[in-house]
Amino acid sequence: MIHPVILCGGSGTRLWPSSRSAFPKQFAAFLGDRSLYQDTLQRVSGHGYAAPIVLTNEVFRFLAQEQANDIGVMDAEVILEPTILDTGPAILTAALKLEGVPDDLMLVLPSDHLIRSNEAFDAAVQAGEVAANAGMLVAFGVTPDRPETGYGYLELTQPPMQGCATPLASFSEKPDLDSAKEMIKSENFLWNTGMYLFRVGDILAAYQRHAADLIAPCRAALAAGEHDLGFFRLGVKDYAQAEAISIDYAVMEKADNVVAVPFMADWLDLGSWDTLHAFLATGTDQVARSGNVTAIDCTRTLLRSEDENMHLVGMGLDNIAAVAMRDAVLVVNMDRAQDVRQVVQVLKHGTVAQASEFPRCYRPWGWYETLCLRDRFQVKRIMVKPGGVLSLQSHVHRAEHWVVVSGTARVTVNDDVSLLSENESAYIPLGAIHRMENPGKVPMYLIEVQTGAYLGEDDIVRYADIYNRAPAQ
Incomplete structure (x- = not known):
């Protein structure tokens, strides 16, 4: 065996x-x-x-x-x-x-x-x-x-x-x-x-x-x-x-x-972009393409787009790796591909969130991604997998408005429990004890709008959690 x-x-x-x-x-x-x-x-x-x-x-x-x-x-x-x-x-x-x-x-x-x-x-x-x-x-x-x-x-x-x-x-x-x-x-x-x-x-x-x-x-x-x-x-x-x-x-x-x-x-x-290029490059121009990309007169180049709504175009490039995501873009000479870790060090030193945070944040119940973040408001897209249950929690600094766009959500706000279907919404006042879960058989998607003086992920008072995560304050 x-x-x-x-x-x-x-x-x-x-x-x-x-x-x-x-x-x-x-x-x-x-x-x-x-x-x-x-x-x-x-x-x-x-x-x-x-x-x-x-x-x-x-x-x-x-x-x-x-x-x-x-x-x-x-x-x-x-x-x-x-x-x-x-x-x-x-x-x-x-x-x-x-x-x-x-x-x-x-x-x-x-x-x-x-x-x-x-x-x-x-x-x-x-x-x-x-x-x-x-x-x-x-x-x-x-x-x-x-x-x-x-x-x-x-x-x-x-x-x-x-x-x-x-x-x-x-x-x-x-x-x-x-x-x-x-x-x-x-x-x-x-x-x-x-x-x-x-x-x-x-x-x-x-x-x-x-x-x-x-x-x-x-x-x-x-x-x-x-x-x-x-x-x-x-x-x-x-x-x-x-x-x-x-x-x-x-x-x-x-x-x-x-x-x-x-x-x-x-x-x-897979340790660097030049090794991926060597693995994927085809044709006499040795261009490696991934996602929504177009290469015009490029040679020895890797073009990669990881956002379905972003089209990456390279023109006249040679020995270049260009990688585009919704929140960050890297353009690097292939000869320096082994040094990209220095980018992360520089970004961390400058406290740039993209150094370590990913645009889609994965949780045991599903994932969320920020669509827009400005002073005093934030818009998120949230997916809760079938059977997924967010922790029972409250916030000190923000209120939330949930709009279900697909699937069914069971929503708890203080003592009220309700089922929300597509196009239905719920308002979570500041300080209310609340929870969201997906009782259905398909993923549930919703748009969350947060408003308040502080919108950080650490503004959570957690009372109960089926995933045994430590209480957050």
Whole structure:
């Protein structure tokens, strides 16, 4: 049995503005309608795979669960890391969770990879199974087609062969351009995908041998953990005692039983706009298009619009990535794509909301987005999913007016409870205790108009909440 372990806690700042701390890249759709995380889950669903273990954090717990459920994965076990400590403690924690089945396999997968061929993925996993069942720690690598400086590399003892596991000579961190060119020439290097396969007992033995100090805090965090609404929360104080370190540094670079299996497919560790361009670009002009865009006399360019009401036009562009969203636009020379994280740092320093906030804010009951914000009023569009229930709350500084535009809302205002259908409305006076919920079978949409002296999201006095969120003041 193979137990998928999905690592789902990254932020992806080099893909700003599509990826932000409030809504990182793994939950976004870059190809088709499914997110990268959903594609990853889909890849390991079905015969031969156990229920996936998903490691994420408190902020994304409902999003991870909901996106899994949306594609029919109802049995994912979501483990919440109180602190993001890199892959070393995360993978060890999953292995300790599976300690009772030492001969079963763990397949560790980042949640932010683009893979075009599931057949090639399956073939690589099958080849890795043979080596893993023989006691090897298997790393999956991709044959490089360019001198990429944004990836780590696996150095093999000989050129890789499809379907075969080859002993590893060394791990190499992200190289400079000249070193990357030399690696390409040698033919003994693969890009390090960060995907691994090993028996539970073998990886625990490797941690015991090479990173024993991590075991006690991770084991204690599991013992102190508790279940909450379908999630498993690790013990906060215990987990914080573990060192923040990658599995490569902690274990894989030190172990003598590591092999690499080549992954023969179009693959992308989606870390920056230039890597997405290299994956999507077509034709002699090498232009990558996504969404409502038009390219005129452009070459080596990526154009991406994420708003259905915004049409992005590029004219005479060369080596440019242009990404347009409703609240932010990025235009960057492709040679500087790896430096986009500096944009986020500059925006944060200037207290620009777009540095981290996403135009659509996701909540366990659905989502909302601000359509207009001015002095003393704000207009929002709100979606409440079937069965979704907002907290019972009141506001100190604002009143609200709700207009249902689709579906049915059950509205509580103080002691009055009413059902509102399309084109019906409710007024929430300042200070009134109120709640909104969707009792129907389809999503409910409404327009909310807020008026008052202060319109911040922290102006909430919360009295009850079915999602166990902390009271807000």
